[in-house]
Amino acid sequence: MKTRSALLLGSLSAALAAFALTSPRVIAADKVDPVADAKAFQNFFFQKFPEVKHEDFVNGPYSMNADMKRQWQEKEEFPPYEFALDAGKEMFATPFKNGKTYADCFPNGGVGIRQNYPYFDEKEGKVVTLELALNRCREANGEQPYSYVKDEMASLTAYMAFTSRGKPMEIRIPDDPRALAAFENGKRYFYTRRGQMNFSCASCHVQSPGERIRAEVLAPALGILNAMPIYRSEWSGMGTISRRFVTCNSQTRAVPLEPQSDEYRDVEYFLSYVANGLPISGPGARP
Amino acid sequence: MKRSLPLAMLLALSLAPAARAANEADYKAAYATAEAASKEAAGLRNQWTTTVATLAAARKAADGGDFDRATASAREAEALAKASIFQATTEKDAWKAMEIR
Numbered sequence: 001m002k003t004r005s006a007l008l009l010g011s012l013s014a015a016l017a018a019f020a021l022t023s024p025r026v027i028a029a030d031k032v033d034p035v036a037d038a039k040a041f042q043n044f045f046f047q048k049f050p051e052v053k054h055e056d057f058v059n060g061p062y063s064m065n066a067d068m069k070r071q072w073q074e075k076e077e078f079p080p081y082e083f084a085l086d087a088g089k090e091m092f093a094t095p096f097k098n099g100k101t102y103a104d105c106f107p108n109g110g111v112g113i114r115q116n117y118p119y120f121d122e123k124e125g126k127v128v129t130l131e132l133a134l135n136r137c138r139e140a141n142g143e144q145p146y147s148y149v150k151d152e153m154a155s156l157t158a159y160m161a162f163t164s165r166g167k168p169m170e171i172r173i174p175d176d177p178r179a180l181a182a183f184e185n186g187k188r189y190f191y192t193r194r195g196q197m198n199f200s201c202a203s204c205h206v207q208s209p210g211e212r213i214r215a216e217v218l219a220p221a222l223g224i225l226n227a228m229p230i231y232r233s234e235w236s237g238m239g240t241i242s243r244r245f246v247t248c249n250s251q252t253r254a255v256p257l258e259p260q261s262d263e264y265r266d267v268e269y270f271l272s273y274v275a276n277g278l279p280i281s282g283p284g285a286r287p
Numbered sequence: 288m289k290r291s292l293p294l295a296m297l298l299a300l301s302l303a304p305a306a307r308a309a310n311e312a313d314y315k316a317a318y319a320t321a322e323a324a325s326k327e328a329a330g331l332r333n334q335w336t337t338t339v340a341t342l343a344a345a346r347k348a349a350d351g352g353d354f355d356r357a358t359a360s361a362r363e364a365e366a367l368a369k370a371s372i373f374q375a376t377t378e379k380d381a382w383k384a385m386e387i388r
Contacts, residue, residue, distance in 0.1 A: 037387075044387045191382040193374060196335045196367070202385050255334035263332065 032180040034173050034273055037187065041274040045222040049210070058226035058281040060219030064210035068217060072285065081158055081231040081283040084151065084238045088159030091152065096141040102156070105137035114157075114164035115280050118269050119172065120179040127182050127265040130157055131240055148259035149246060154229040154238035154283075161229065161282030169226055169280060171273040186270030189263045190221075195252030201267070216287060223275045225268065227284030234287065241268055309358040314349050317361035321345070324368035333375035338367040 045057060052063050062069040092110065095101050103109035107116075117130035128136075134156055135145035146152040173179050193200045204213065205221035212218070216234075228241045239247070242259035245267070249256040257263055325342060328334045345360035 040387050187386070188382055191385040192378045193382070193385075194333055194378070196337045196371075198374065200382065200385060206385070206387065250336065253336045255329075255336055255339060257332065 032184045034180070034183050037183075038274045038276060042222060042277075044206070045209075045220055049220070055279050057220055058223035058275075058278050060224060060227055060284065060286060061210075061217035064220065065217050068287075075285060079231070079283075080233070080285050081229075081238060084155040084158045084229075084231065085162055085283060087151075088155035088157070088162075091156055092159050096138070096143050098141050100141050102134065102137055105133070105140065110160060111163045112167060114161045114282070115167045115170045116172075118265065118272060120174055120176065120182060120269070122174060122176055122179075125178045126262065127186075127269045129241065129260065129265055129268055130160065131242055132260050132265070148240060148242035151238055154240045154243075157229045157240060158238065158283035161280055164280040165282070166279050168277050169223075169272060169275045171269070171276055173273060182266045183270055183273060185263070186266035186268070189267040190270055195249065195254030197252040199252040201248065219286075221271065221274075223278045223281075225271050226275055226278055227281045227286075229282060230284040230286045232286045238283070309354045311349070311354055314345070314354045314357040314361060317358045317365070318342075318345055318349070321361045321365035321368060324365050324372065328368045328371040328375065331372060331375040333371050335367055335371045338364050338371060341367060 042054075045052075046054060049057075049064070056063040059069070059072075062072045092102050103111075107113055114130065117133065118127045120126075121128045131148055131153055134153065135148075138145055146156075173183055190201045193203070201221065204218050205224060209218050209220035225241060228244065229238055230244075231238050235243075242264065245264050246256040246259060321342060325334065325338050328338065341360050341364035345357045345364060348354075348357035348360055
């Protein structure tokens with residue numbers, strides 16, 4: 001009897017010890033750690049493409065293909081987004097009917113602030129993107145919001161990105177469980193397969209950057225939003241971040257979500273945060 | 288023996304369920320099932336464009352009175368919707384396998 005009790009006690013102690021040793025690891029794996037995530041994300045690309053300069057990842061497919069890069073550098077002398085840039089500058093300076101301007105809605109008059117968007121609004125408990133902030137500014141001043149996928153929004157964000165060119169992306173995640181949850185939700189969205197094609201964002205932009213998908217060379221996920229908005233030859237026009245997400249979903253045969261839905265805002269937060277330190281290069285031009 | 292074989296075949300054929308054309312009731316039942324699955328997929332934020340398009344094709348065929356085609360499209364839409372539900376359910380955890388760590 002004594003032997004049996006001793007055996008039972010011994011087994012229990014061993015089981016407890018094993019649990020104590022393994023459980024912290026399980027918890028650590030599930031803990032939201034944006035700093036570690038960003039480091040791992042950047043290292044993955046730096047190691048996968050050791051010949052690409054770190055700041056060059058923001059140039060998307062051009063960082064992956066020398067021929068395309070040469071063509072793009074020549075195109076940059078007369079960039080196709082120039083009209084949008086001029087239009088955006090004019091729109092930005094034009095007062096609303098109440099006499100105020102966009103500058104009144106943003107820190108530093110809206111100049112050189114693109115690298116801080118999106119940010120987590122602790123009052124609202126949600127991520128606020130630059131596109132959303134621009135429309136909120138319009139509505140607060142009695143104007144109709146712009147479509148998130150059309151030219152006006154692209155022009156405004158093109159101008160704001162241009163005033164931040166070269167500044168390193170600087171997204172903050174406050175010490176707020178809701179901000180961490182938003183980051184985690186964005187990460188989940190980025191890696192989740194969807195649509196009949198069973199593709200996630202990562203299927204193209206993590207697993208296959210530099211590879212061709214039909215005629216296009218896929219851009220790396222690292223720094224992919226630093227170049228937004230973009231002029232796409234395929235679209236014959238400018239495209240916002242919202243338009244980019246909507247199009248990506250459609251291409252995988254998934255019904256896109258509504259622009260500025262929580263999922264899109266959160267995935268923008270995740271992708272921007274993991275690109276911290278890389279320069280803003282928008283507005284960009286893509287094939 | 289020679290006479291009993293054709294008779295047996297005739298009997299077997301008469302008992303076999305004949306393939307019949309789908310009618311409006313078949314289409315409506317198939318469409319309702321497909322639509323319910325499609326709504327469930329949309330609720331999971333994982334609707335497929337092909338489900339929506341195939342449901343639309345079913346409606347179009349039914350409007351033209353082609354209930355065979357309409358029923359077939361509705362059943363295809365149901366299969367697509369169910370696949371998208373399966374995808375959304377499995378991806379709740381499966382996405383972690385893709386994560387860069």
